[in-house]
Amino acid sequence: MAKITSRSPLAPKGFPDLPLVKGVRFATVAAGVRYQGRTDVMLAVLDHGTSVAGVFTKSATRSAPVLDCQAKLGGAPDGPAAILVNSGNSNAFTGHYGQTSVQEITDAVARVSGVASERVFTASTGVIGEPLAHDRIVQKLDELNDGLNVDRIKDAAEAIMTTDTFAKGSGAQIELDGHTVTIAGIAKGSGMIAPDMATMLVYIFTDAIVAQDRLQALLSELADKTFNCITVDSDTSTSDSLMLCATGASGVDAGDSPAFAEALHDVMLDIAHQVVRDGEGATKFVEIHVTGAASDADAKTHGMAIANSPLVKTAVAGEDPNWGRVVMAIGKSGAAADRDLLSIRFGETLVAENGWVSPDYREEDAAAHMKGQSLMIAVDLGLGEGKATVWTCDLTHGYIDINADYRS
Amino acid sequence: MAKITSRSPLAPKGFPDLPLVKGVRFATVAAGVRYQGRTDVMLAVLDHGTSVAGVFTKSATRSAPVLDCQAKLGGAPDGPAAILVNSGNSNAFTGHYGQTSVQEITDAVARVSGVASERVFTASTGVIGEPLAHDRIVQKLDELNDGLNVDRIKDAAEAIMTTDTFAKGSGAQIELDGHTVTIAGIAKGSGMIAPDMATMLVYIFTDAIVAQDRLQALLSELADKTFNCITVDSDTSTSDSLMLCATGASGVDAGDSPAFAEALHDVMLDIAHQVVRDGEGATKFVEIHVTGAASDADAKTHGMAIANSPLVKTAVAGEDPNWGRVVMAIGKSGAAADRDLLSIRFGETLVAENGWVSPDYREEDAAAHMKGQSLMIAVDLGLGEGKATVWTCDLTHGYIDINADYRS
Incomplete structure (x- = not known):
């Protein structure tokens, strides 16, 4: 068996006091x-x-x-x-x-x-x-x-x-x-x-x-x-x-x-x-909020492409507000996107808009958000009313440790 | 910039002596x-x-x-x-x-x-x-x-x-x-x-x-x-x-x-x-050979699902002949598969067939193959004539090192 990891850093304090369900x-x-x-x-x-x-x-x-x-x-x-x-x-x-x-x-x-x-x-x-x-x-x-x-x-x-x-x-x-x-x-x-x-x-x-x-x-x-x-x-x-x-x-x-x-x-x-908070090796909980997509289905496709991208997930692990990788994930998702209508936020910080980095963007603002344990990446496609929220965790050495360990 | 890694262990010996192209x-x-x-x-x-x-x-x-x-x-x-x-x-x-x-x-x-x-x-x-x-x-x-x-x-x-x-x-x-x-x-x-x-x-x-x-x-x-x-x-x-x-x-x-x-x-x-041999952090070159699929397109879908699975890629990194993860990747690919008709080989070793581990399978045989630098995972779906071959590398700590490093 691979090594058993200690309690996830993202775990709740303890098991909740659940109400009894009759029947x-x-x-x-x-x-x-x-x-x-x-x-x-x-x-x-x-x-x-x-x-x-x-x-x-x-x-x-x-x-x-x-x-x-x-x-x-x-x-x-x-x-x-x-x-x-x-x-x-x-x-x-x-x-x-x-x-x-x-x-x-x-x-x-x-x-x-x-x-x-x-x-x-x-x-x-x-x-x-x-x-x-x-x-x-x-x-x-x-x-x-x-x-x-x-x-x-x-x-x-x-x-x-x-x-x-x-x-x-x-x-x-x-x-x-x-x-x-x-x-x-x-x-x-x-x-x-x-x-x-x-x-x-x-x-x-x-x-x-x-x-x-x-x-x-x-x-x-x-x-x-x-x-x-x-x-x-x-x-x-x-x-x-x-x-x-x-x-x-x-x-x-x-x-x-x-x-x-x-x-x-x-x-x-x-x-x-x-x-998600018990994801293997997870050190960050990430909410990905997609709005302005052509449809709700498109919004979810974009959200999952971002959430599953190894490059996005490793950037999150590295506390790097690497919005270029978010653009990449949107581009590859297969759902409708227009490069020049996209806007991207990390937490409250507007990072990119109009097909380029936002003129007011200061990397230290986004970098500060990335240091937290619960992160938000928000994308607006600028195309329609479609929206979706998905959740994931980062991709860390812990994931490799757990999954690349040889069975014994 | 993230650290520059040394020459990939999978690199060829040197740049080839290319013939001159007129024009x-x-x-x-x-x-x-x-x-x-x-x-x-x-x-x-x-x-x-x-x-x-x-x-x-x-x-x-x-x-x-x-x-x-x-x-x-x-x-x-x-x-x-x-x-x-x-x-x-x-x-x-x-x-x-x-x-x-x-x-x-x-x-x-x-x-x-x-x-x-x-x-x-x-x-x-x-x-x-x-x-x-x-x-x-x-x-x-x-x-x-x-x-x-x-x-x-x-x-x-x-x-x-x-x-x-x-x-x-x-x-x-x-x-x-x-x-x-x-x-x-x-x-x-x-x-x-x-x-x-x-x-x-x-x-x-x-x-x-x-x-x-x-x-x-x-x-x-x-x-x-x-x-x-x-x-x-x-x-x-x-x-x-x-x-x-x-x-x-x-x-x-x-x-x-x-x-x-x-x-x-x-x-x-x-x-x-x-x-592929210069893939970030790569230590293994993997050929995935899919046969017996319902169509060539299905074969490629299965092959890419296996090649892109983080669980398969980390198992390869760990030199673990983890055929259960190959079954999982086939199952999630969306292309046609019948659990009980599948057969899986690691190198020359028949690992699984008829919906279960092969009766003659000895894990040491597959494990020996996994220790090599060039690996073969072969899947036969048992459904038709569709076939495809795809290539990938393993997912290692090197990948995380390269991609989770903060920009400076």
């Missing part, structure tokens, strides 16, 4: 899938009638658990549901054996918890291409089921970590129709490490009532504005999974509530930012 | 555009009737010289032609001032050399966003013109270097219809360094007779198989320029000659490989 219970166990001396399996069991939505990696080489979840999504929200996640082994690129492992695990969860196997969703994260020792998980299922409790979400966040340097979670409570509706989510991700890959797993729970179709539409829409707007290194895991479960236990239908959608968006964005 | 003369001078104590301007003057073809960056923010060259290409091949290149300043993102600089330089070249200004092509490479001191070039033009000589192509290769660690050139001679036809080319590129960008400039000369339309078609076709199949870090310069000039001085029409096309291809590929 979902958690348990974790140390099954020894690969790691020793830590929990590595989490089980979440959701009450009868829970709506389940999901968004998964688009990879053409996605893992067996992802394929299984996708096949099950959209089924009738009858009876309880369950999610089982293991860390240490991703069960990816494991041939037909991978499907067998998924089947063995889901059957066992169904057996001990009384959840129909079509409502058991799984995920695996860790080493790729090695058979998953599913027996180790199966033999712990009674223990897991006995330990289920509504207040164990933090334990769940810790059990799914691989090389994350901190456990990730976010929550919110809002008042709707005189009742409290709660949202809480956990995630792991962006601690990629040889021989693993950048897998992001996110599980969000709410006690709101939201019909399944509406829940799926909401999740897909908000994923595009949050998790699909972050990038660490442009690589895509074969296991990325994002699931949203609405237990309905609050008794409040929030399907059409803008306040609920906004609170959910904020929880998702908070978690997405935490994933 | 083109070179001169260089130290104009002090930015660098001191070295030549920084090269002038090439081409005989009456030379056909000129070019391929340029597709960047939407391309530089003033690129725009000027593109506007001039395709004009009648009457009279002589000239190419002037300066290093030290890229004249990119310099607003309308950039166009003025191009005009001043082309007018001056026309004045001293007798070449019509519509047949004077320029390029600039170096710092971005600063006005080009074109006066320093203009005042050296008489000296340049007086120094023109057919045997100075190596001097030309040296004058256009920015942070290249070695001068790049390649040549060939073939017999056609009892006469000798000569090709020789020079290039700079891939030594990107703050605050510059990855600019690749390539100039190839031949004394064959090739009609201008045919020359352009040939150049475009061969560029797709050579320069468009290499990548160092996926970033695209605003100044990339590739020009091919056929003086006709050999008296041999080679426009329809497969042998000429093949020799030209080999010269272009050799130069393209030299650019």
Whole structure:
């Protein structure tokens, strides 16, 4: 294994004090899938009638658990549901054996918890291409089921970590129709490490009532504005999974509530930012704000081209307000741009406009901004109303250290 | 400026002994555009009737010289032609001032050399966003013109270097219809360094007779198989320029000659490989060979996804035969792939097949291959007849050193 890095300098102070979500219970166990001396399996069991939505990696080489979840999504929200996640082994690129492992695990969860196997969703994260020792998980299922409790979400966040340097979670409570509706989510991700890959797993729970179709539409829409707007290194895991479960236990239908959608968006964005903040080797958190594009899609294309450019990311690491590299990234993105209409800001400092460096630009102003830990690069294309915001981190020696280390 | 790195470990032993191309003369001078104590301007003057073809960056923010060259290409091949290149300043993102600089330089070249200004092509490479001191070039033009000589192509290769660690050139001679036809080319590129960008400039000369339309078609076709199949870090310069000039001085029409096309291809590929071998921080030269794709375009998409993946490139740097990352890159490329039909080789070693690690795979075999300086990653998709080969280098601490260094 590559070296385990210490807690990211961009990490929040600690795991948040998440509100309890009625209708979902958690348990974790140390099954020894690969790691020793830590929990590595989490089980979440959701009450009868829970709506389940999901968004998964688009990879053409996605893992067996992802394929299984996708096949099950959209089924009738009858009876309880369950999610089982293991860390240490991703069960990816494991041939037909991978499907067998998924089947063995889901059957066992169904057996001990009384959840129909079509409502058991799984995920695996860790080493790729090695058979998953599913027996180790199966033999712990009674223990897991006995330990289920509504207040164990933090334990769940810790059990799914691989090389994350901190456990990730976010929550919110809002008042709707005189009742409290709660949202809480956990995630792991962006601690990629040889021989693993950048897998992001996110599980969000709410006690709101939201019909399944509406829940799926909401999740897909908000994923595009949050998790699909972050990038660490442009690589895509074969296991990325994002699931949203609405237990309905609050008794409040929030399907059409803008306040609920906004609170959910904020929880998702908070978690997405935490994933970037745990990017391998990251020392800077960067918001890239694109306006004036020909369309929102063009704005996102430009934003991601800037966010993924190794030359931009190394300039950020070097605290260099190198706007020429931003111009380069815009130029190569493929989306519409006019060199002479562009303007670029680093923080509050106008750097370039009218196809050239701004006449009032003083490099020391932009350089001062680059010394911070949270940076803003703002680009206006001057073409239309399209806008997008994306988030990334810098590219440092730490990334090379983590990913170029030989497996042992 | 960032630190100048020593000669790339992947560099050839020395500059090749290039054959003389009849009909083109070179001169260089130290104009002090930015660098001191070295030549920084090269002038090439081409005989009456030379056909000129070019391929340029597709960047939407391309530089003033690129725009000027593109506007001039395709004009009648009457009279002589000239190419002037300066290093030290890229004249990119310099607003309308950039166009003025191009005009001043082309007018001056026309004045001293007798070449019509519509047949004077320029390029600039170096710092971005600063006005080009074109006066320093203009005042050296008489000296340049007086120094023109057919045997100075190596001097030309040296004058256009920015942070290249070695001068790049390649040549060939073939017999056609009892006469000798000569090709020789020079290039700079891939030594990107703050605050510059990855600019690749390539100039190839031949004394064959090739009609201008045919020359352009040939150049475009061969560029797709050579320069468009290499990548160092996926970033695209605003100044990339590739020009091919056929003086006709050999008296041999080679426009329809497969042998000429093949020799030209080999010269272009050799130069393209030299650019990769001078990739910033590169310690490994990697050939990625994709077969069995649904189409040639799909094969190239897969190849470039592998070649540009930071996770693959860091694994190569770490001499880690991490085939899971190759699977990941194929999965994210967007081109057709079937996880269970894939096979992957590192060198001669079959690593993965049938959606899983090969039963005979021994990691020590692949690991031994990864210790070499020239590596091969071969992927067969098992879907069709599409194939492509692309070339890249590894991603190392050297890349971060060069690009994260603050400008001073």
